[in-house]
Amino acid sequence: MNEKILIIDDEENIVQLLSLNLMCEAYNIDVAYDGEEGLQKVETFMPNLIILDIRLPKITGWEVCQKIKENPKYKVISVVILTASAQRTDRDKAFSLGADEFLSKPFEIKFIVDRIKAILEKKSKNL
Amino acid sequence: MIISMKILNKLSFKFKLISIILIVNIVISSLTMMLLHNKIKKTIIQKIGLRTNTIVNIISTSAKIEDIYLLFSNDKKQITQYLERYSKEILNEPEIEYVAFYGKNEEALSLVGSLPDKKFNFESDDINNLNNSTYNVSKDIFSEEGNIIGHIMVGFSIQNIDSALKENANISFKLLIFSFLIISLIIYVVLTYFLKPLQLLYQASTNVVNKNFDCYVPVSSNDEIGKISEQFNIMVKELKSFYSGLEKKVKAATSELHVSNKELQEQTIKLMKINLQLKEMDEKKSEFVSVVAHDLRTPLTSILGFAETIMKTELKLTEEQKSKYLIIIQQESRRLGRLISDFLDLSKIEEGRIHLKFKKVNFNELVERTVETFRINNNKNINFVIETDSNIAEINLDPDRISQVLQNILSNAMKYSPSNSAINILLKQYYNFVKISVSDFGMGIPNEEKEKVFQKFYRIDNDISRKERGSGLGLTISKAIIELHCGRIWVEDNIPNGSVFIFTLPIRNFDEYKI
Incomplete structure (x- = not known):
């Protein structure tokens, strides 16, 4: 069964980069370019994992993360926060909101892909 | 004993x-x-x-x-x-x-x-x-x-x-x-008479102790007692003037103290205000730095990411894809370069370190040259139209910086204009200034945002701006440059839709301009 990943980031290049590299790992990818669109797609796409940027138009990544983690329906979804502002406070905030992982830009593609694979494998084992 | x-x-x-x-x-x-x-x-x-x-x-x-x-x-x-x-x-x-x-x-x-x-x-x-x-x-x-x-x-x-x-x-x-x-009696009477001045002296001294300085002892003889009385009077006079002088001094000192106390209070309040301001500035600076770091990392991510992607042979990318990604790398690198320039410019502006190099320049030519570069890279097929009075004078300005301003306005206009639309550039000379207006037929700027667009990092959130995102500093820097030229820059609505960005530059003598 192919796992589904939702990428929410307003930078088109980043979205393209991530989806390209994840698709060839046989994941199903969907994308959203802002927070509102992202939440809609969570509902419709029901991903296993969300890659979430913080700097989003309309509503911030923090809000999206909070909304997802508050909703018991989305409990099984892993949330990976991927952001260019890698301050300590952001890291703490991410985990306090229930994020499963906090990754920073710029990144090595290989590193990101491996991390995501690891998280999804762990999740599937636990289930 | x-x-x-x-x-x-x-x-x-x-x-x-x-x-x-x-x-x-x-x-x-x-x-x-x-x-x-x-x-x-x-x-x-x-x-x-x-x-x-x-x-x-x-x-x-x-x-x-x-x-x-x-x-x-x-x-x-x-x-x-x-x-x-x-x-x-x-x-x-x-x-x-x-x-x-x-x-x-x-x-x-x-x-x-x-x-x-x-x-x-x-x-x-x-x-x-x-x-x-x-x-x-x-x-x-x-x-x-x-x-x-x-x-x-x-x-x-x-x-x-x-x-x-x-x-x-x-x-x-x-x-x-x-x-x-008899002797005793005589001596007693005589002594009493002679010692009367002493009695007066005693009374006078008592008065002085009670701070009544207007008592004087009559000097009736030239003997020892007379001399003492005279000296006493002089002393009382001195004391009086000293005392009143002292009182005056104390009053003056007290009022001075009041004044300096007040001043001190005012100073303290000022200092507290400045302290607050400095704290705010400090916070803003930290914020600025983190925003900058964030904004620089984003294009860098694309550059690194696509470079790595191209090198992944297992993806089996086509040549077409590879070229596409290389172009992205190019674009993002340029973008990074622009961002860095913008940040540096902004930092100079904030610290007042911008140096303008003034020259007498033919304004028409400058505008033509700048617009030309946009005509060349015209992937939206925009029609750039220049309307000008031919007799626009030579203006004292920093050509590189004014060109930068114009480029910023034009690139914004291009970003927000639909394809195949027109961008009109109008030049007009008045008595002592020149005005240039750049109009586009894009979505325009609502009234409440017309001033905000010139603020640091302000970007209008919409789909169009997403792909070619600038630093949000272009108009901030442009405004600073125009104002250093003693001009003005603002935005109005274009009819029926879109925006008109306008700035003015004064025409001045070379000598008046030395900054």
Whole structure:
């Protein structure tokens, strides 16, 4: 069964980069370019994992993360926060909101892909 | 000893002076009187001695004892009768107490008068040791040949003399006491008179202590007290001026203190405000830095990411895809470069370090050149139209920076214009300034955001801007540059839709412009 990943980031290049590299790992990818669109797609796409940027138009990544983690329906979804502002406070905030992982830009593609694979494998084992 | 010192301290000056004078007086007078008294007594007694001797000589001589013996041919009884008769005559003199005749063998011949009790020794009393009231004088009676034929003793009463002397001493003493009292009184009165200035001095001093400086002591004499009074007056005057001076100084100092206190308070408030401002600035700076870091990382992510992707052979990318990604890398690198320039510009502006290089420039040409670069890279097929007065003067400006402003406005216009639309650039010269307006037919800017667009990092959130996102600093930097040229920049609505970005530049003499 192919796992589904939702990428929410307003930078088109980043979205393209991530989806390209994840698709060839046989994941199903969907994308959203802002927070509102992202939440809609969570509902419709029901991903296993969300890659979430913080700097989003309309509503911030923090809000999206909070909304997802508050909703018991989305409990099984892993949330990976991927952001260019890698301050300590952001890291703490991410985990306090229930994020499963906090990754920073710029990144090595290989590193990101491996991390995501690891998280999804762990999740599937636990289930 | 201490008690007597205490008592001494409490007595008044007058009293002390009078007491000392009196004591000295008494001691000297008494001593003198005593010495005098003794001397007088001695002299008198000596004289008495002499006199009585003379008298006894006369008595014994006039008795004519020798003749008597011959007359009465040694008939003792008749001699005694005669001598007794003779003695009684002598005894009429009040001073003589007794007369006693003795024969040559010390037998008593005639004893008349009040005789002393004790046994005789045939010696006169010592003149100097006169203790009783009778002075006994003894004399030998000699014959013509010089043989002792008998003795005579006469007793003299000296009681009167003694009592006279004593009375004299008494009177003298009483006189002395009286004179002492008079002296005391006189001294007292005189002292009181002379010491009156001291009393005044004392009163004046009391006034000064009570801070009444208008009391002066009358200077009535030129002696020590007068001099003290004069000095006192001078001193009081000095004190008065000093004191009032001091009061003034204290008042002045106090009011100065008030003023400087107020100033200090104001300063403190100012400093507190500045402190707050500095804190705010500091926060803003930290925020700025984190925003910058974030914005720089984003294109970097694309560059690294796509480079890595291209190198992943297992993806089996087509040449077309690879070229596409290489272009993205190129674009993002350029974007990174622009961002860095923008950040540097902004930092210079914020610290006031922008240096403009002014030149006299043909404005038309500058505009033409800038627009031309956009015409070349025209992937949206936009029609750039320049409308201008041909006679626009040469303007003093920094050509690179003004070109930068124009580029910023034009790229914004392009970003927000739909494809195949037009962008109009209008140049117009007025009396002392030139105005350039760039109009687009994009979605326009709502009124509440017309000023915000010039703020740092302000980006209008919409789909179109997403792909070619700038730093959000372009208009901020442009505004700073225009204002450094003493111009103005703003945005208006274009009819029927879109925005018109307008800026003005003053036309000035070269010399007026030195910055």
